[in-house]
Amino acid sequence: MADILGFAYAATVAAGGMIGYFKAGSIPSLAAGVLFGGLAGFGAYQTTNDPRNVSVTLATSVVLSGLMGYRFLNSGKFMPAGLVASLRLVYKV
Known part of the structure; x- marks a missing residue:
């Protein structure tokens, strides 16, 4: 079964970086959003294939x-900082 919450978390992080870029022209926001969103998406993909393989997802969400x-x-x-920090509480690995 696909890790729907994991992919939604990844999309939210990536979208947040893009919004930060479009609203404020922040290249660091764009880079961080794409990097962490991509890592979270990769982690969700790994979890989809093996539900015990949560290391990438866990590391990404803890660092972020x-x-x-x-x-x-x-x-x-x-x-956006409080929202992203609290998403970790909602999305439990």
Whole structure:
């Protein structure tokens, strides 16, 4: 069975990077969104093939959650950092 939540998480992360680029012209947002979205998508693909193979998904979501959680604590703004950090709580590996 396909890891639907994993692919949705990956798409959300990638879309967030693209939105950051289109709204603010932020190339780092675009690069991070595509990188982490791609890694999350690859992890979801691996989990689809073997449900026990969660290492890439877990590592990607922990790193992204940590980075965005740090940004949220520094800025106090929920969007986008708080949202991405809290997605890790919703999407449990």
